[in-house]
Amino acid sequence: MERIIFDIAHSLAGGLVLVSFMMLYQDRLPALINIFAVQAVLLALSVAWQAxxxxxxxxxxxxxxxxxFKAMIIPVALHRIIKQLGIHREIEPVVGIGSxxxxxxxxxxxxxxxxxxVTGHAAPVAREDLAFALSVILLGMLMMVTRRNAVGQVIGFMSLENGLVLAATGAKGMPLVVEISIAFSVLIAFIVIGIFLFRIRERFDTVDLSALDSHRGGQ
Amino acid sequence: MTPVAVLLWAIAALLGTAVMAVALSRAAVATQLVYSACAVICGVALLFLLVHLVGQPGSTTSLSLPLGLPWLGAHFRLDPLATFFLIVVDLGGAAASVYGLGYGRHETAPHRVLPFFAAFLAGMNLVVLADDAFTFLLCWEFMSLTSWALVMTHHQDKENTRAGYIYLVMASFGTLALLLAFGLLAGPDGHYGFAAIRATEHTPAVAGLVLALALLGAGSKAGLVPLHVWLPLAHPAAPSHVSALMSGVMTKVAIYGFVRIVFDLLGQPAWWWSLVVLFLGGISTVLGVIYALMQHDLKRLLAYHTVENIGIIYIGLGLALAFQTNAMNGAAALALAAALFHVLNHSIFKSLLFFGAGAVLTATHERDMEHLGGLIHRMPYTSFAFLVGCVAISALPPLNGFVSEWLTFQAILQSTNLPQWSLKIMVPAVGGLLALSAALAAACFVKAFGVTFLGRPRTPAAAQAQEVDRFSLGAMFICAALCLLAGILPGLVIDGLAPVTLSLIGDRMPVQTSIPWLSIVPITAGRSSYNGLLVFAFIAFSASLAAYVIHRFASRALRRAPAWDCGYPDLSPVTQYTASSFAQPIRRVFGDLAFRVREKLDMPPPGDIRPARFIATLRDRIWDTLYMPVVRAVNFGADHLNRLQFLTIRRYLNLVFLTLITLLLVLAIWR
Known part of the structure; x- marks a missing residue:
């Protein structure tokens, strides 16, 4: 019985990593948002299982x-944003899927x-959970680095936050304050970045960051 | 109330004075009020400390206040070492405050001086009382910042701004070094209280590192070569009574920091430490005085002399370390007492000399000696007091400078008993440097006094100088009297220092006050002794006799005749010796050692009526070789790192990502 409990926890955390990989090669924004929603569902399941x-x-x-928030409100809001921006049908070329x-x-x-x-003397569940969480964080960062589109970067950032939540819940005895603050920080980041998207759009008629760079001169 | 509490109340009163000075800053009475308050507080503290020293020698009291770090609090402690240094601080503070009563009237921006002056005094007192690393560093930094504000009083002057900047950089560097030193002393568990640090054993490697850091940290504040560069810039930039405090007292607080760390906190020294300290001290004495000889700015000359005297003090401390490691405690006590005696002496006569320079500045608005001259006729009292200071700093008997240098030499003569050959060779060499520096210092003050006060005025400003007010003169004469007193009654000072050497080394010099005729005997009567009173009586007697004989038997007719004028009947003051021409022989000999001296003679061809010119350019070798590369590297780095400010968002993200990956890789490979 003990083993099955651990295995379920691991497979849920592993699922998060798998979904992170799926996000890496999406070239359409709506699909990307949907997969993010899937990741959030998996996160919710994983956290519930930890509970x-x-x-x-x-x-x-x-x-x-x-x-x-992450599986419903944010994906719906992002869908609306990209529709308003008129970029929901655009194909965003992802360079070098293989690499x-x-x-x-x-x-x-x-x-x-x-x-x-590093965590040689921690409990085995926490160790492997932390390893998965760090993978999710790094993959989220990788996505932020490889995407040119601001919406893609927002999603990368939130996927990174998912990894943080996974790490926070995987460690036993973490107080609730931390989790709520993390959840809210994501929401706030989402709002701020959402506002920024509209500001960028108003100014430059695009959310492509390379266009933003060209306005700074020098580069 | 314990003695510490009394002193803390005095410090609180000083801080209160600083706050009051801020409130009153623009009122006309502020100057008088603040300086008299500071003088009274410092005077009371000084009296209290003297009574404490006489009444309870060697007693230690401590007190902790719930300030600072919550789990640590602020600890204060008054032990013999702190008592001695507090006497130095409060003596200098009281004298500077009295001087400020007169000098401060001419200040154009009193609201920039008064608050910081009181706060600076409080800061120096606090550093000496502090008994944990956090309080010590905090007060040290407070002292640095308030003195920086005083240096920046006349910030409209470009030179002063530069001086302030260099001072700030060097002060931060020094504090960083001390911070690291205390970090090492506290160890991984972070016992910042001095009592805990004293109790722990330090490995030789850690102790050596702490010594190096203490040399850097305290040395940069004290002005040890090659960390002295800020000192001749910053000390002249401040108002003169602040210069006196910075040169005379703040450098002593730095020495206190060094003594506290090395002799008290660090435990048993290793023998090679003394080698390092002696080497730096020897270099500082000679280079300091050679630098001073090249100057013609009176205050800058005095500031460079501080470097020399700090070197002498460090020589004494190095000797004490050398003897202490070899269990020659009597000799170690002698060397330490000599160093501490010189601390007291230097604080008195350097204050006196800066007061004199300030009086000259008030009277003529001129610091450049080439524009002065003949002031002895216009300012007889200032000249006399300044002369006493010159004699004292040149280590001539019967004044106090001679006694402490003589004691240092007595300690040097003990070095033949040292077992290490390198020390046996090093100590006499340092003794040679010390003798050389004493001779050069005398030459330097012949120049300073002669060019400034003797001869004929070189400018109208010097010709119309007026004697300064009675407060300034009073402060100068108090210092001059103390120089003489410490010179003819050195036994009292040496016995006053006994508790300090007893607490740090465990031994003391022989009791001096019981010796008849006020002689002092450093080791045994058979080896050497000195009697300041006898020398003074002899000088007074022979001088009176000579004066009597001359006035009695020489012709009474006063004759004024043209001086030898080289065929030019129009004697211009320009034909006098100048400060640079006086120093030229020494510049020829030593100039290339410290400076890259270039002398250029511009002689017009016959028929051309423009004047011939002689131009000597000096470049500080230490500045060029040690500091300029650092400046260039910082500029280079700043230029190239500046690009990082203009990257794209994606590049920043990439940088963050790559940094994280690199750190993780390092972790993965190393563990």
Missing amino acids: YMQDAPHLYITAGIALV TMFIGIGLVALSMVVMLR
């Missing part, structure tokens, strides 16, 4: 926050090596 495992009912709140995927695999390997070595 069950650790007998920590307050984690259900976190799971609920993840489900409501990006290879880098992603390297990052996952790196986070495994680092985490399993």
Whole structure:
């Protein structure tokens, strides 16, 4: 019984990493947002499972926050934004899918090596959860780096936050304050960046960041 | 109330005076009020400390206040070492405040001086009282910042702004070094209280590193070569009574920091430490005085002399370390007492000399000696007091400078008993440097006094100088009297220092006050002794006798005749010796050692009526070789890092990402 509980926790966390990989090669924004929603659902499940495992009912709140905000409100809002911006049908070329995927695999390997070595004396569940969380964080960053589109970067950032939440819930005894603050920080970041998108759009008629760069001169 | 509490109340009163000075800054009475308050507070503290020293020698009291770091609090402690240095600080503070009563009237921007003056005094007192690393560093930085504000009083002058900038950079560097030193002393567990640091054992490597950092940190504040560059810039830039405080007292607080760390906190020294300290001290004495000889700005000359005297003090401290490691505690006590005696002496006569320079500045608005001359006729009292200071700093008997340097030499003569050959060779060499510097200092003050006060006025400003007010004169005469007193009654000072050497080294010099006729005997009567009173009596007697004989038997007819005028009947003051021409022989000999001297003679061909010119250019070798590369590297780095300000968002993200990956890779490979 013990093993199955651990295995479920691991497979949920592993699922998050898998979904992160799926996000890396999406070249349409609506599909990207949908996959982000899937990741958020998986996160909610994983957090809920942690709540069950650790007998920590307050984690259900976190799971609920993840489900409501990240899996529903934010994807719906993002869908509306890209429709308003008129970029929902655009194909955003993702450069070098193959190399990006290879880098992603390297990052996952790196986070495994680092985490399993550093947390030598922690509980085994927490160790592997932390390794998965770090993978999700690194993949989110990789996505932010490789995307040219601002919406893509927003999603990369929020996927990174998912990794943080996973790490925070995987460690036993983390107070609720932290999770709520993380959830809200994501929401605030989303709002701020959303506003920025409109400002950029108003100014330059595009959300392509390379266009923004050309206005700064020098580069 | 314990003695510490009394002193803390005095410091609180000084801080209150600073606040009051801010409130009153533009009122006309502020100057008188603030300086009299400071003088009274420092005077009371000084009296209290003297009574404490006589009444309870060697006693230690401490107090902790719930300030500062929450788990640490602020600890203060009054032990013999702190008592001695507080006497130096409050003596200098009281004298400078009295001087300020007169000098401050001529200040154009009193609201920039008064608050910081009181706060600066409070800061120096606090540093000496501090008994944990956090309080010490905080007060040290407070002292640096308030003195920086005083340096920047006349910030309209470009030179002063540059001086302030260099001072700030060097002060931050020094504090950083001390911060690291205390970090190492506190160890990984972070015991910042001095009591805990004293109790822990330090490995030789850590102790050596702490010594180096203490030399850098305290040395940069004290003005040890090659960290002295800010000192001759910043000290002259401040108002003169502040220069006196910075040169006479603040450098002593830096020495206090060094003594506290090395002799008290660090435990048993290793023998090679003394080698480093002696080397730096020896270099500082000679270079300081050679630099001073080249100057013709009176205050800058005095500032360079501080470098020399700091070197002498460090020689004494180095000797004390050398003897202490070899368990020659008697000799170590002698060397430490000599160094501390010189601390007291230098604080008195350097204050006196800066007061004199300030009086000259008030009377003539001129610091450049080439524009002065003949002031002895216009300002007889100032000239006399300045002369006493010159004699004292040149280490001539019967004044106090001689006693402390003589004691240092007595300690040097003990070095033949040292077992290490490198020390056996090093110590006499340093003694040679010390002798050389004493001779050069005498030459330097012949120049300073002669060019400034003797001869004929070189400018109308010097010709119309007026004697300064009675407060300034009073402060100068108090200092001059103290120079003489410490010179003819050195036994009292040496016995006053006994608790300090007892607490730091565990031994003391022989009791001096019981020796008949006020002689002092450093080791045993058979080896050497000195009697300042006898020398003074002999000088007074022979001088009176000579004066009597001359006035009694020489012709009474006063004759005024043309001086030898080289065929030119029109004697212009320009034909006098100048400061640079006086220093030229020494510049020829030593100039290339410290400066890259270039002398250029511009002689017009016959028939051309323009004047011939002699131009000597000096470049500071230490500045060029040590500091300019750093300046260039910082500029280069800043130029190239500037590009990072103009990257695209994607590049910034990439940088963050790559940094994170690199750090993780390092972690993965290393662990």
